[in-house]
Structures are given as C-alpha cells and as structure tokens.
Amino acid sequence: xxxxxxxxxxxxxxxxxxxxxxxxxxxxxxxxxxxxxxxxxxxxxxxxxxxxxxxxxxxxxxxxxxxxxxxxxxxxxxxxxxxxxxxxxxxxxxxxxxxxxxxxxxxxxxxxxxxxx
Amino acid sequence: xxxxxxxxxxxxxxxxxxxxxxxxxxxxxxxxxxxxxxxxxxxxxxxxxxxxxxxxxxxxxxxxxxxxxxxxxxxxxxxxxxxxxxxxxxxxxxxxxxxxxxxxxxxxxxxxxxx
Numbered sequence: 001x002x003x004x005x006x007x008x009x010x011x012x013x014x015x016x017x018x019x020x021x022x023x024x025x026x027x028x029x030x031x032x033x034x035x036x037x038x039x040x041x042x043x044x045x046x047x048x049x050x051x052x053x054x055x056x057x058x059x060x061x062x063x064x065x066x067x068x069x070x071x072x073x074x075x076x077x078x079x080x081x082x083x084x085x086x087x088x089x090x091x092x093x094x095x096x097x098x099x100x101x102x103x104x105x106x107x108x109x110x111x112x113x114x115x116x117x
Numbered sequence: 118x119x120x121x122x123x124x125x126x127x128x129x130x131x132x133x134x135x136x137x138x139x140x141x142x143x144x145x146x147x148x149x150x151x152x153x154x155x156x157x158x159x160x161x162x163x164x165x166x167x168x169x170x171x172x173x174x175x176x177x178x179x180x181x182x183x184x185x186x187x188x189x190x191x192x193x194x195x196x197x198x199x200x201x202x203x204x205x206x207x208x209x210x211x212x213x214x215x216x217x218x219x220x221x222x223x224x225x226x227x228x229x230x231x232x
Contacts, residue, residue: 004160031217031218033218033219033220040224040225041224041225042206042208042222042223042224042225043161043206043220043222044222045219045220048217048219050217056217058219090160090161092160094218105151105163105166106151106161106163106218106220107163108160108161108162109160110158110159110160111158111159111160
C-alpha cells in the first residue's frame, strides 16, 4: 500500500496562473479532504468529499475548486493563483467507520509546497 | 467560531524525561479528539484518539487525558526520545450529525528532545 500520495511535491506559480494538485489513495477510503497549512498554524480544511462524485466546502474554500471523479482520486484546482494561496497543501483520507485505531483516523499525504509569486 | 488551541507553543525536554503537551478546546459539543505528530517536511501522523465518554486512554508510550469539565486535553509521552521531536497537534470532531470526519486543528506545540 502506498497510502496517500500527492503530486507534485513542489510548485512555483505566478499570480493568475492555474494548476491542479492530485491526491490518490489506495486504501478504498470513502472520505477525502484537502487542507492547507500556513506557518505557525494548524491545518485548515478547504474542501472535502464523502464519496465519488460528491464534494463540499470546508472552512476556507474561496479560490479553490475540487473534483472526485474516481473514488481513489481527489483533485484540488486553483483557477487564478494569488500570493495568499502560498502554503503547504495536504490531502487526507479516512474510513467512514470502524478500524482498529479509531473511527476518524485520517491518513495524510506528504504535502505539496506551493509558492505564488 | 469554535476553536481548539494550545497553552504552550514550545516544549524542550531531555531524553528519557516524560513530556506533557496540553490543549484547550472550546466546542463543548466535540465528542472525539485526536493527537497528531508532524515531523518536518511530512504530513501529520495519527498518534492516539479518545472519545468524550472516556477520560484516559493509553497507547505505546503515550497517554491521552481528557477533562471535559475544563475542556482540556493532554498528551503524555513517556521516556521521550529524540525521534519524538516534532510538532504535535490536537484536533477535535463533533462526530454526531453530518460532521463527515471534519477535523478542527489547534495551532501545534513544538517538542524538542535533547540527547
């Protein structure tokens, strides 16, 4: 099992450019999440998905769009990047219930460091 | 809005000592709490969780204590090792209704273990 993987690991964008971050999980998890982490802060939820074909807004959704066309993939898009979107982006997934470690144990990817100049 | 926060942003200990990391939460409806460890350049890693109907849960070298009266959560690490150096986050969920596992994270505490 690769767990949760993210591509790319690093990216530099100019203001106004667009890009898509890809998250993939091979654990057959129903729920997937996109977070951003800014220096000295905890993670904040951008968007999430409770199943293939469904998405919902989190705490800080403005400027981002997402899609979940396949159960194993969750894409995060920036249509027109802004310097305020400079951050580290983490994807996570979780089972809906059960598990030996806990009901909502979330597995995180390694992160994508995005800089917008 | 509701939030989860930490009393101490940094903690330095000697190898072999016990460490205690604290967290205060404000959402009285939260019924599930998790501690995560984040090493430099990596994503958060699940350490241990506790439900609101418990006041203590033990894992391997770690213990989480929950005091609902004062809305306080703590993580105790026994015999701290240099490999425990990381940022530790508490997170909470209101698992009822339609929370869909959405976590609210605290700011984090930096733990540094000196050999």
